[in-house]
Amino acid sequence: MRRFLLAALPLVLTACSIDQSKLGHFVTQTVQPGMPMEQALVRMQAEGFYCNAGSDVGVVTPCTRTYKRPFRRDCLERVDLVRSATAAKTVGAIDVLEVKCPG
Incomplete structure (x- = not known):
């Protein structure tokens, strides 16, 4: 049983880490420069992001999404x-x- 727990530890630790490059790749596959902003917002929201697209936002539209992590607080x-x-x-x-x- 102890061997099983030790063998499973790397999997648990991996599940808790954040892969910044994976997020970047995912986003660039979801939206691309040159696409209509409205279409980009719909795609981001379909992927679970909340985008603050109010008229007073200006040049940048910030989008956020909660990343659930087991055994740790969300990111x-x-x-x-x-x-x-x-x-x-x-x-x-x-x-x-x-x-x-x-x-």
Whole structure:
């Protein structure tokens, strides 16, 4: 039984870690620069993100999603959708911010 628990420990620890590059890859597969902002917001929301797309947001639309972790407190995944400088209703860039986890 002890061997089983020791063998399972790396799996448990892996499940608790955050893979920042995986999040970045996921987001760039979901939304891309050049797509309509409205379509990008719908896609992000379909993936569980909350996007603050109010009219007073300006150039950057912040999106967040809670990342559930077993045995630890939840983290917050953060992505900024930056409007195009030439077309306000188009995504110009995507900034995947560092995941915030409580200490």
